[in-house]
Amino acid sequence: MLRDGAMRGKTIIVTGGGTGLGKSITRYLLQLGANVTICSRRQAVLDETARELMSEPDRPADAGEVLAIQCDVRNPAEIEQVISQTIEKFGKIDGLLNNSAGNFISPTERLSYKAFDTIVDIVLRGTYYFTLAVGKYWIENSIPGVVLNISTTYASTGSGYVVPSAVAKGGALIMTKSLAAEWGKYGIRLNAIAPGPFPTKGAWDRLFPEPLASVMDPTKRIPLKRVGEHGELANLAAYLLSDYSGFITGETVTIDGGEVLAAGEFNHLEQVSSEQWDMIEQSIKQANRASKKEGQ
Ligand SMILES: CCCCCCCCC/C=C/C(=O)SCCNC(=O)CCNC(=O)[C@H](O)C(C)(C)COP(=O)(O)OP(=O)(O)OC[C@H]1O[C@@H](n2cnc3c(N)ncnc32)[C@H](O)[C@@H]1OP(=O)(O)O
Numbered sequence: 001m002l003r004d005g006a007m008r009g010k011t012i013i014v015t016g017g018g019t020g021l022g023k024s025i026t027r028y029l030l031q032l033g034a035n036v037t038i039c040s041r042r043q044a045v046l047d048e049t050a051r052e053l054m055s056e057p058d059r060p061a062d063a064g065e066v067l068a069i070q071c072d073v074r075n076p077a078e079i080e081q082v083i084s085q086t087i088e089k090f091g092k093i094d095g096l097l098n099n100s101a102g103n104f105i106s107p108t109e110r111l112s113y114k115a116f117d118t119i120v121d122i123v124l125r126g127t128y129y130f131t132l133a134v135g136k137y138w139i140e141n142s143i144p145g146v147v148l149n150i151s152t153t154y155a156s157t158g159s160g161y162v163v164p165s166a167v168a169k170g171g172a173l174i175m176t177k178s179l180a181a182e183w184g185k186y187g188i189r190l191n192a193i194a195p196g197p198f199p200t201k202g203a204w205d206r207l208f209p210e211p212l213a214s215v216m217d218p219t220k221r222i223p224l225k226r227v228g229e230h231g232e233l234a235n236l237a238a239y240l241l242s243d244y245s246g247f248i249t250g251e252t253v254t255i256d257g258g259e260v261l262a263a264g265e266f267n268h269l270e271q272v273s274s275e276q277w278d279m280i281e282q283s284i285k286q287a288n289r290a291s292k293k294e295g296q
């Protein structure tokens with residue numbers, strides 16, 4: 001979507017950039033000329049992704065470079081290492097994509113305290129630790145910056161069976177708005193993306209495992225009748241991390257094919273056939289005529 005070289009000279013940190021959506025966004029940022037630090041718990045996964053992204057056949061000559069650093073986002077010392085190594089390698093940091101997450105479906109009453117903590121710590125604590133660390137660096141050095149948080153649609157609606165994730169994503173979303181208000185004066189913007197279903201191994205293994213996958217079609221409840229494509233999310237993420245979105249802050253952009261609209265009172269009427277609509281129309285018009293007569 002963005003023109004070639006649109007992110008040249010920018011350095012972005014992508015948490016969870018070794019897999020799934022973080023990897024797809026990293027690929028696009030590199031193509032647009034950004035340097036990208038990817039970080040997560042598994043160094044071997046990060047190294048393999050870095051190797052793959054640096055040797056892609058269609059990699060433009062002026063594509064950015066990737067740096068892979070092990071980091072558990074629950075550990076501030078490791079986050080500070082990522083920041084200092086990124087500055088050492090690329091000179092500065094312009095953007096942070098908080099994309100790391102942990103999640104699984106479960107009836108909430110089956111969760112141990114530790115299970116709940118694990119999800120909240122990765123998603124909420126990890127997001128505010130990283131944002132705080134990078135934000136302090138930007139403010140101390142008078143550098144304008146941009147934070148993009150990968151949220152979910154249920155951060156606003158709530159959802160059963162993923163309650164720790166909903167609690168944590170909801171908290172991160174309100175942090176996005178709160179800090180957008182507070183740090184705007186430093187030239188720091190914060191936005192969020194709320195994606196619907198985008199197939200990744202990490203999400204599908206934990207949110208759509210067998211036997212659900214055999215009996216449920218997640219596209220049925222999506223008005224556009226399909227799941228998202230990684231390129232569609234990468235386009236939006238690159239735009240929100242770029243200077244082209246320079247007047248957007250505190251915003252959450254939903255990208256879900258309309259799935260979140262499912263609450264609409266009458267949406268289920270798509271099951272009504274054309275013949276049934278003929279009958280319904282006649283019935284309503286008859287009621288209209290009757291009520292007019294009553295008024296005469
Ligand atoms: C429609 C299509 C989709 C559509 C999807 C569309 C919307 C999706 C929106 C959001 C999507 C995402 O976030 S997708 C992101 C998915 N990706 C990931 O989750 C990647 C990272 N995940 C992980 O590493 C693991 O899954 C995770 C458990 C979170 C962390 O692993 P750890 O090794 O740190 O932790 P563990 O020691 O294994 O587990 C910690 C505790 O959690 C408990 N635990 C783990 N799994 C459990 C389970 N299934 N049920 C109960 N409890 C569980 C353990 O027993 C431990 O508690 P004790 O027994 O008490 O010790």
Ligand SMILES: NC(=O)C1=CN([C@@H]2O[C@H](COP(=O)(O)OP(=O)(O)OC[C@H]3O[C@@H](n4cnc5c(N)ncnc54)[C@H](OP(=O)(O)O)[C@@H]3O)[C@@H](O)[C@H]2O)C=CC1
Binds near residue numbers: 042045098122126201
């Ligand atoms: N796929 C989808 O349909 C949707 C996804 N999302 C969101 O998109 C983002 C990416 O998810 P997706 O690509 O699907 O799934 P992935 O499982 O591929 O991505 C999650 C990433 O988080 C990293 N991670 C997990 N725990 C930690 C930790 N403690 N410290 C650092 N990194 C960690 C993982 O790497 P490692 O294991 O090496 O640490 C992994 O790279 C998440 O924020 C998710 O909530 C939102 C809505 C829908």
